[in-house]
Amino acid sequence: MNTSTQNNIMSKLEDDLLRKRIMKKVYMRWLLFKKLPQVLGEIGIITFLVIFAQSRVSFAAILKNAYSAGISDPLGIINFSFNALSHTTPSIKMFSALLIVISVMIIRDIRATRKYNPLSAAE
Amino acid sequence: MPDDTQNQDTENTHDEIILDGSQKDPRLFEIIVQKYQAPFLRTAKRIVHQREDAEDIVQEAFLKIYSKAKLFKKREGASFKSWAYAVLVNTAISHIRKYKRSHSKDMSWDPVLDSVLPDPAGFGETEKLEIQSVLAGVLKELPPELKTVLEMRYFSDDTYQTIAAKTGLSLENVKIRLHRAKKMAREVISNFI
Numbered sequence: 462m463n464t465s466t467q468n469n470i471m472s473k474l475e476d477d478l479l480r481k482r483i484m485k486k487v488y489m490r491w492l493l494f495k496k497l498p499q500v501l502g503e504i505g506i507i508t509f510l511v512i513f514a515q516s517r518v519s520f521a522a523i524l525k526n527a528y529s530a531g532i533s534d535p536l537g538i539i540n541f542s543f544n545a546l547s548h549t550t551p552s553i554k555m556f557s558a559l560l561i562v563i564s565v566m567i568i569r570d571i572r573a574t575r576k577y578n579p580l581s582a583a584e
Numbered sequence: 585m586p587d588d589t590q591n592q593d594t595e596n597t598h599d600e601i602i603l604d605g606s607q608k609d610p611r612l613f614e615i616i617v618q619k620y621q622a623p624f625l626r627t628a629k630r631i632v633h634q635r636e637d638a639e640d641i642v643q644e645a646f647l648k649i650y651s652k653a654k655l656f657k658k659r660e661g662a663s664f665k666s667w668a669y670a671v672l673v674n675t676a677i678s679h680i681r682k683y684k685r686s687h688s689k690d691m692s693w694d695p696v697l698d699s700v701l702p703d704p705a706g707f708g709e710t711e712k713l714e715i716q717s718v719l720a721g722v723l724k725e726l727p728p729e730l731k732t733v734l735e736m737r738y739f740s741d742d743t744y745q746t747i748a749a750k751t752g753l754s755l756e757n758v759k760i761r762l763h764r765a766k767k768m769a770r771e772v773i774s775n776f777i
Contacts, residue, residue: 476621479639483617483646484610490651491610 496574503567507560514556599664603653613650620646624672627714631676631699641679645672666721670773673700673718677774700773701766704738712741722772730765737762 511520523545530541546557599616606613624645628638648671649656656667677700701719704712719738723731736742736750747758 475635476625479625479642480614480617480621483621483643484614486643486647487606487610487613487617487650490647494651495607 492574496570500567500570503563503570507563507567510556510560510563514553518553518556593663596663596665599668600656603649603656603664606650607653610650613646616649617646620668623710623714623717624668626711627669627672627718628676630702630711630714631673632679633699637679641672641676644679645675648675662721665717669714669717670721673773676700677770700770701738704741705743712738718773719769722769725772726765726768730761730768733758733761734765734769 526545527538527541531538546554549557599619602612602615606616621642624642625638628641628645629635632638632641645668649668652671656662656664680699701715704715707715716738719734723734726734732751733747736747737744742750744755744758744762747753747762748755751758753761
């Protein structure tokens, strides 16, 4: 291998390293300044909704009943949720739907960040 | 020539779409990095003369391009390429200023003007195109008499003598006018982002 080819390979390796360094910083920036505020905002909305609904919904009782229903039969949670929702007021139904939608959004956002893990970008 | 302009427009639109998309999906930004990394590194190296410093400048410039994408969208009529080069040159200027402050005893030369817009004589075609990219975004903001001499020197590759003959100015005046034009171009670049 002559010196020129060696220099070309070295230069290409250096360029690749620089590109990875740049992308690592870009991912980090995206994570900290775009995704994290979004997820925190969604968690904030859920917290606010839960606090707001606490006077009308007993979350402790719901969790206790769900646990009892699910401990013997995991699929029992689905039946329990369906029955609980069908016997509640329209406003609680809407509240539950909102809670589910935001929870799905949070899960989606957290899963999305795994694709762009800045710590693995430089590997 | 119109084909060239059309190709550049398409290229710029393509880059703008990628920059826009990368705000949601950062992986797209790698396309821009891959495309501009080598020319940016050459331009930065021409300004600071050292590979390590040039790499730091390029890295910082790309990060600014990514995080200040909204500022580019607000800038009417600017092409992505000229804006990106302005960001790079500004980052290099800041780097030199910082360096100059900490090594003021060693630096007796004015590094900024001549390294950002060096005289094109003796440069290869690639370097000339890169210097033109730096200038492209600022030309329209210069007064006509300064714009003309810059265009003649950097885009038409005219010598000082040819510019003097074409404009009817003395050789000394051409040099003065070119220096003023470069100074003003640098000021425009500084206000570009």
